[in-house]
Amino acid sequence: MVCPNLETCPFINNSDEKLKDDIIKYKSKFCNADYEKCARFILSNTTVEVPIDLAPDEIKRLERLMKT
Ligand code: SF4
Numbered sequence: 001m002v003c004p005n006l007e008t009c010p011f012i013n014n015s016d017e018k019l020k021d022d023i024i025k026y027k028s029k030f031c032n033a034d035y036e037k038c039a040r041f042i043l044s045n046t047t048v049e050v051p052i053d054l055a056p057d058e059i060k061r062l063e064r065l066m067k068t
Pocket of ligand 1: 003005007011026030031
């Protein structure tokens with residue numbers, strides 16, 4: 001299943017060339033597959049603001065943000 005946030009997600013739609021390879025990997029691992037495990041997707045379903053640079057696999061950071 002494809003993430004419903006794919007078209008609007010600022011992290012994945014970032015045009016920074018330095019992040020290009022990481023974005024391809026994240027898309028294949030999260031956005032086009034296990035998006036329910038993405039830290040950004042999980043946080044987007046709470047009232048906590050999603051930091052622009054939060055990566056899909058930053059689960060520890062997600063946990064800290066959810067405690068604030
Ligand atoms: S990074 Fe996460 S929230 Fe953004 S499109 Fe991919 S799966 Fe969805």
